[in-house]
């Protein structure tokens with residue numbers, strides 16, 4: 369585990385070896401170096417667990433986690449694995465656990481800080497059996513994650529080396545996150561789970577890839593709603609792992625650069641345009657902003673549809689994508705209606721996102737037997753600097769830059 | 780509740796036509812099974828129970844259904860696939876003048892071009908059916924799916 373499972377090809381971040389999506393040893397290494405490494409993972413929105421004892425179960429990478437609201441209002445995150453013989457402790461997706469968490473297997477009980485409080489039959493029965501006197505409750509609590517909150521979102525880390533969350537996100541991307549979530553009170557409008565038959569990184573790359581948007585997703589162009597001539601740009605964090613892309617819709621129609629492409633089918637109009645009755649909610653004319661935080665968190669603003677996406681590995685070749693649709697407590701009825709309508713654009717059945725559910729699977733199937741080959745990530749050059757062109761794979765290279773650094777792949 | 784046989788048969792006939800329209804890939808005919816101001820919604824049982832409004836699809840008029848079909852045909856990219864609906868347990872819960880409320884169960888098997896076959900979705904249809912001059916139509920069809928997790932994507936309506 370001390371050295372990567374294979375060498376990175378020449379070409380730096382412009383070449384990605386297909387083995388990175390298929391190699392079991394590399395996948396194990398990711399668990400240690402990335403998900404238990406110096407990074408932060410999104411756990412839940414703080415508003416999902418408002419009352420003391422409220423909990424939600426989720427994952428940090430593949431590690432099951434229970435996030436729980438303490439009596440003093442703070443939030444704890446604990447590895448959802450009993451310190452006795454390893455059972456899940458919290459079994460439901462969410463609920464209220466009162467003042468303690470009790471494992472059902474042998475009823476070991478933990479307080480909400482994860483401290484082991486009691487072991488049934490610790491002294492045995494009539495002097496027989498029981499735990500040895502040397503057994504120290506204090507040594508057998510639930511493993512606790514570091515927890516930090518930003519913009520009403522709760523993140524956790526298993527690493528003492530991870531920089532503070534704000535530093536991990538960085539000022540540049542943090543500002544773009546503030547832009548959407550600000551200091552407003554979040555409200556969960558719905559959650560959805562989508563199961564993808566591909567390695568988790570293929571989905572993360574896809575969200576960072578501004579190049580594909582107008583080519584793969586032809587909904588906008590078929591219905592003449594958006595052109596690549598719209599202005600926009602990509603912000604990439606210094607290490608490369610976080611990004612925010614945005615576009616401003618100019619609603620122009622000439623679209624000369626589309627000639628000959630599938631996206632340019634003529635003659636279609638929406639029968640019902642209410643799906644685009646959007647409000648310029650943030651007062652800056654930006655219609656779409658996609659933001660990611662290394663390794664696996666995404667925040668989306670598509671018109672007035674705001675959603676969080678958690679990209680959870682399930683083994684090396686499957687991924688669960690968890691969507692949390694958000695509104696704000698101060699939304700008026702009209703705004704809530706728009707969020708509801710515009711949710712048709714995104715999610716597993718979304719007009720502009722359903723393709724993202726299958727394209728990763730196509731890559732995963734196609735690369736079988738080609739593990740010695742590499743993908744080509746050269747659109748827009750070799751670097752990962754911020755740019756005002758979205759015809760670029762800069763943020764994809766940025767991801768690989770941070771990935772390689774975190775995984776110890778030699779530059 | 781017990782409704783007369785003719786009414787029940789008309790409802791079940793509408794259900795059967797709905798299923799075959801989708802399974803036979805005659806999606807263009809699918810919106811015509813709804814009233815103009817219909818509601819068609821696909822939402823998980825979890826969101827439904829928690830009264831969270833956002834699910835997979837939310838169309839509040841027939842034009843939106845037509846747009847979805849156009850988009851599936853002309854804009855969206857997905858692998859060739861088909862559904863097979865299994866319907867059962869038609870329970871009429873309310874009937875008043877020209878309107879019925881009906882609950883029924885469904886299972887949808889999804890068949891991919893390589894032959895892989897998956898129990899893709901199961902759940903309930905919560906319907907409000909309007910008896911019009913043209914026969915019964917869906918004024919509301921709320922698809923509440925039990926399988927929290929959607930495999931790959933949902934393109935064809937359930």
Ligand code: FES
Nearest residue numbers: 450452453471474
């Ligand atoms: S495994 Fe949890 S109490 Fe035994």
Ligand SMILES: [Fe+2]
Nearest residue numbers: 574581721724
């Ligand atoms: Fe996409």
